[in-house]
Amino acid sequence: MADSLERRKLLIGMGAALAAAVLDGCATDLAGRRSNAAGGPPLVLPRIHATPDLITRITVCTRPFRAAGPRIETEQIGSSTIVHNYGHGGSGWSLSWGSSALAVELAMSTGQRDVAVIGCGALGITSAILLQRAGARVTIYAKDLPPNVRSSLATGVWSPDSRICLAESATPAFRRRWETMARKSFDTYQTLIGLPNDPIQFFDNYFIQDAVNPKRRTLAAEDPRPKFAEIERELLADLAPKSEEFAPGTHSMGNRTLSRRPMMMFNINAYQRLLMAEFLGNGGQIEVREFQSASEFSSLRQKTLINATGYGARALLGDLSITPVRGQLARMPPQSGIDFGIFYNGVVFVPRRDGFVFQVIGDNDYYGYGDETTNPSRAEAELAVGTIRGLYEQA
Numbered sequence: 001m002a003d004s005l006e007r008r009k010l011l012i013g014m015g016a017a018l019a020a021a022v023l024d025g026c027a028t029d030l031a032g033r034r035s036n037a038a039g040g041p042p043l044v045l046p047r048i049h050a051t052p053d054l055i056t057r058i059t060v061c062t063r064p065f066r067a068a069g070p071r072i073e074t075e076q077i078g079s080s081t082i083v084h085n086y087g088h089g090g091s092g093w094s095l096s097w098g099s100s101a102l103a104v105e106l107a108m109s110t111g112q113r114d115v116a117v118i119g120c121g122a123l124g125i126t127s128a129i130l131l132q133r134a135g136a137r138v139t140i141y142a143k144d145l146p147p148n149v150r151s152s153l154a155t156g157v158w159s160p161d162s163r164i165c166l167a168e169s170a171t172p173a174f175r176r177r178w179e180t181m182a183r184k185s186f187d188t189y190q191t192l193i194g195l196p197n198d199p200i201q202f203f204d205n206y207f208i209q210d211a212v213n214p215k216r217r218t219l220a221a222e223d224p225r226p227k228f229a230e231i232e233r234e235l236l237a238d239l240a241p242k243s244e245e246f247a248p249g250t251h252s253m254g255n256r257t258l259s260r261r262p263m264m265m266f267n268i269n270a271y272q273r274l275l276m277a278e279f280l281g282n283g284g285q286i287e288v289r290e291f292q293s294a295s296e297f298s299s300l301r302q303k304t305l306i307n308a309t310g311y312g313a314r315a316l317l318g319d320l321s322i323t324p325v326r327g328q329l330a331r332m333p334p335q336s337g338i339d340f341g342i343f344y345n346g347v348v349f350v351p352r353r354d355g356f357v358f359q360v361i362g363d364n365d366y367y368g369y370g371d372e373t374t375n376p377s378r379a380e381a382e383l384a385v386g387t388i389r390g391l392y393e394q395a
Contacts, residue, residue, distance in 0.1 A: 042249075042250055042251055042252060043246055043250060043251040043252065043258075044251070044252040045206065045251070045252055045253065045340065045342075046337050046338060047392050048335065048338055048342075048349065048356075048388060048389075048392070049335055050332070050349075050358070050385045050386075050388045050389040051385065051389065052381075052382045052385055052386070054332045054333065054385075055330050055331065055332055055381055055382075055385065056331050056332060056333060056355070057330075057331040057355075058328065058329070058330055058331070058376035058377070058378065058381045059153045059328070059329050059331065059376065060153065060326060060327070060328045060329075060373075060374045060375070060376055061150050061151075061153035061154060061326075061327050061328075061329075061374075062150060062311045062324045062325070062326060062327075062372055062374065063089055063090050063092070063163065063311070063324070063325040063326075063327055064086060064087050064088065064089065064092075064310050064311040064313070064314070064322045064323075064324070064325075065087070065089040065090075065163045065322070065323045065324075065325050065369070066087035066089070066165065066321050066322055066323070067165060067166045067169055067226075067321065067323070068165060068166075068169045068321065069087070069164055069165035069169055069170075069174055069178070069229075070085070070086065070087045070088045070095070070099060070164070071084045071085075071086055071087045071313075071319075071321075072084060072085055072099060072102050072103055072106075072177075073106075074106050077294050077295065077297055077298070078295060078297065078298035079298045079303060080297045080298050080300070080302075080303055080304070080305055081107075081110050081112075081303060081304045081305070082294070082297065082305050082306075082307050083103050083106045083107045083304070083305065083306045083307065084103075084306075084307045084313070085099055085100060085102075085103035085123050085127055085306055085307065085308045086119075086123060086307065086308055086309055086310050086313045086322075087310075087313070087319075087321070087322055088123065088164065088310075089162060089163030089164050089165075089325065090155075090159055090162030090163040090164075090325065090327070091159055091160050091161060091162050091163070091164050092121070092122040092123060092151060092154065092310065093122045093151065093154055093156070093266055093268075094158050094159050094160040094162070094182070094185060095160055095164075095178075095181045095182060095185050096122045096123055096126040096185060097126055097130075097184055097185040097188040097189075098180060098181030098182060098183065098184030098185040098188075099123060099181045099185075100123060100126040100127040100130050100306075100308075101130055101181075101184055102177075102180075102181065103123075103127055103306050103308075104127060104130040104131050104134055104306070107131065107136075107304050107305075107306055108131075108134050108136065110303075110304045112136075112302070112303060112304035113135060113136050113137060114136070114137045114301070114302050114304075115131050115136045115137070115138055115139075115302055115304050115305065115306065116138075116139050116140075116141055116297075116300050116302035116304070116305040116306070117131070117138060117139070117140045117141070117305070117306045117308060118140075118141050118142070118291065118297070118305055118306065118307045118308060118309055119140075119142055119149075119307070119308040119309040119310060119312065120140050120142035120144070120145050120146060120149055120286070121146075121149040121150055121151035121152075121308065121310050122151040122154070123151075123308035123310065124140060124142065124306075124308035124309075125140070125146075125272070125275045125276065125279060126275070127306045127308050128140050128279050128284060128306075129275060129278055129279055129282075131306070132279065132282045132283075132284060137283070138279075138284050138285070139284070139285040139286070139287060139302065140279070140284065140285070140286045140287070141286075141287050141289045141291070141300070142286070142287075142288065142289070143288070143289070143290040143291075143312075145286065145288065146272040146273075146276060147268075147269065147272065150310055150311060151268070151272075151310070152268055152269075152272065153327075153329065154266075154268065154327075155327065155329065155348065155350060155357060155359055156265050156266040156267065156268050156350060156352055156357065157263060157264070157265045157266070157341075157348075157350055158186075158189075158263060158264035158265070158266075160178075160181075160182040160185070160186075160232055160236070161178070161182075161229060161230060161231050161232045162365075163228055163325060163365055164178065164228075164229055164231075165228070165229045166226045166227070166228060166229060167226065167227040167228060167229045167230070168226065169229065170229040170231055175231055175235060178231060178235070179231075179235045179236070182232070182235070182236060183236070183239075186236075186239060189264060192271075192274070195274070197267070197270035197273075197274075197353075198267055198270065198353055199266065199267055199270040199271035199273075199274045200264065200265075200266060200267070200271065201264070201265060201267065201353075202262050202263065202264055202265075203262070203263060203265060203339055203340055203341055203351055204260055204261075204262055204263070204339075204340045204341070205260065205261060205262070205263040205340065205341040205342070205343065206258055206259070206260050206340060206341065206342050206343070207243070207258070207259045207260075207261075207343050207344075208253055208256050208257075208258050208342060208343070208344045208391065209256060209257050209258075209344075210256055210345070211255075223364065223366075225366060228365045240261070241261060241262065242261070243259040243260060243261045244259065244260045244261065245257070245258075245259050246258040246259065246260070252395060253391065253395050254394060254395040263341060265341075265350060265351075265352060267352050267353045267354045268352075268354060269354040269355075270353070270354060291316060292316075293316065294307075294316060294317050311324060323369065323370055324370065324371060324372035325368050325369050325370075325371070326368035326371035326372070326373060326374075327359065327361075327368055328359065328360070328368075328376065328377060328380055328381065329357045329358070329359050330357070330358040330359070330380075330381035330382075330384050330385055331355045331356065331357055331358075332355065332356040332357075332358065332385070333355065333356070334351070334352075334353060334355065334356055335356070338351050338356070339351050342388060342391070344387060344388065344391050345387050345391075346360060346361060346362045346363050346367075346387075347359065347360055347361070347383075347384050347387040347388060348361055349388050358381070358384035358385050358388060359384055360380055360383055360384045360387075
């Protein structure tokens with residue numbers, strides 16, 4: 001359990017790398033709440049009004065996990081050259097700019113300057129924009145457009161190694177490629193901070209933990225399933241400041257341990273609008289179209305395509321290496337004064353400006369693994385909301 005909780009601590013706080021210049025030594029968090037590291041008053045987290053009656057929507061997404069990691073490679077299908085860019089697990093938004101940069105390099109190497117992109121999710125729209133920036137004429141072909149794409153249903157946090165591959169697949173070559181993608185994406189996101197409507201922003205995330213249950217720790221240690229790759233701490237250590245620790249009695253959350261670190265999040269509604277505006281403003285074209293098989297790509301006038309269909313590639317290409325990972329969000333209107341996140345007892349709360357989200361993620365990466373169902377579960381939504389509410393009631 002300890003290892004599992006540490007993994008979750010890393011995932012929820014990961015990469016929220018504000019440089020020291022931004023944090024000014026972490027003496028003051030992003031909301032102005034004072035650290036008591038120097039003996040000041042206890043840290044007080046304002047109460048989140050988390051009640052089931054405030055839930056406005058429950059959404060479910062299907063994340064495309066591949067044991068070998070994302071598929072970014074070229075394939076010839078009929079008369080078309082297909083550059084695949086899918087299979088990013090829970091890291092689609094986080095790795096989108098870096099992954100798409102690799103896909104665009106492959107596409108432009110064909111010499112074609114009229115290029116198609118299949119799909120309009122996180123990987124599709126960033127691929128299209130980078131193609132435009134490289135001088136290509138671009139048409140997006142997609143069954144659904146934002147906000148009606150799977151990427152719209154993501155949690156919306158920086159999580160570049162979330163279900164990115166199995167540990168056994170994280171070879172030195174894979175690690176180098178992943179690091180290139182992650183750093184490219186992170187650098188790009190820094191250029192989008194502070195824009196109107198806050199498409200990208202940082203917030204303080206609090207990891208709160210009850211006393212460790214030895215029995216649960218033993219169960220986690222004996223889990224026979226393959227481990228997922230955990231490479232962010234190793235390869236992006238310079239991007240992530242250390243957590244600030246708070247002992248019981250130094251904060252308002254009762255007899256619990258608490259740590260804080262900054263984290264990056266995507267306000268997806270505003271961010272998608274920003275991306276779509278750039279693509280269309282640069283002359284991009286969109287055609288709503290559903291493909292039943294990859295053989296239909298040859299009917300397009302473009303002979304170079306980037307396939308960014310995410311989980312849809314499983315059916316479209318018959319790619320059974322893609323495993324669904326179910327993720328559900330309970331959504332709630334934003335509340336004044338709540339600009340911090342929480343991870344507690346296997347539940348994530350993210351204070352997105354486009355609507356608070358509560359999500360059960362469990363104690364390991366196998367929660368939702370292999371589950372392709374998309375029907376919302378009210379019971380799961382109320383569990384997520386109730387867990388955060390209980391944190392305050394028991395403090």
